[in-house]
Amino acid sequence: MVNLRYIWRPFLKYGQMIKLEENTTIYYQGEVGKGFYYLDKGSVKITLLTEKGAERTVNYVPEGMLLGENGINKEPYLTTAVTTAPSVLYYFTNEAMLKIYEEEPKAVILFTNSLLYKFRLLAEIITFLNLPVEQQMAHYLVKLVKENEEFPFNQTSFARYVGTSRITVNKIIQKWSKEKLIELSNQNIYIKNISKLKEIRDQNSKNIGDLDMLMLPLM
């Protein structure tokens, strides 16, 4: 798997740099697409609003990744993107993208791969939909730690990521703490026993596929 992080760096000159405060909406689900973005610094949360009004976190965009690729060619955005920290982004319009196509043909494949990665994130959610919550939590936790090293852990937002209640998350976190699989300190979460967590994640894994493929290691 080609690591997708930072692959878009050579093309930043075609975009427009924007600085956003924490908690700013970059685009809304259903809004007519106006282009896509590159996250240079900061953090962005991608959410999907269900018809019943529940909010499901699709992922936290790691630095060096694109977001909103599905808003190319005026397609409506599939999700909502909100900054969770002060962030620096580069914004690419359709016109900018056309220019990139013309001048940098290899960017086309990189863009397609990035879009396909987003497809796989949705497929990942579907794979885990009906599995036990503990298994889902193990997967998303391993992934978050691998992509971000250390991050402030908030049970409420993690519950939204997994698609369950905060109480359920708390119960399992306490259990894992006791079993020394993880350690909580200063609002950060550290994995102490990754192989055990992966074991929980991979139960009945016949059809789960290569989960490590979905993770974007730090460089």
Place this chain on the structure above:
Amino acid sequence: MMAILFNHENNFKNYLMYGKRQYMKQKNVVYEQGDIGEGFYYLENGLIKVHTSTPLGKERVLNIVLPGQLLGVQAMDQQAHFTTATTVKDSVLYYFSYDDFKKLITIHPPILNLITKSIIQKMHILAEQINLHTLTTEQQIAAVLLNIYHDFKSYEIPLTQKDLATCTGLTRITVYKTLKKWKEKKLIDSKNKRFLIKNPDLLKNYLFQ
């Protein structure tokens, strides 16, 4: 009612000479979940269902592919397929390898738009599945019809009840009863073995009730 069948993916017809023509009998696997993607297909004739099996072994039909549509595009990153595609009817396909694609895209850059559209359409289907992961049988049928409507921008759905039953895995009786009920409610109409979605918004509201 006017059917606007000439959507983006039909334009793919112009590029078929770059692909390899293949004939497949019904009930054959085009690609399988777990296989590494090596290219994609264009369906010229026939009918294909795209399904996935969950870790608990439950089968879920995600999409059906009609002539003029692309399939398998979502594994162009040369990773494992998330779904399995099976022919429901005898089908004629054109296969494009990853190398064919790279060649094509340098000769005809606009083709990227057809590809991204196809991927984005599949992403919408997945998002919908996440929204409604506990679909009732009626919702399953409605979802299949609405997906076709959205992709072809056509009110006319060229499927028989038998096709629908095969694609969704429901019995013909269930499909028949559901469609009969919808017909009485004037949500759909049928003629010459085809369905007409009379009012997609009504059908959608009905689906999400």
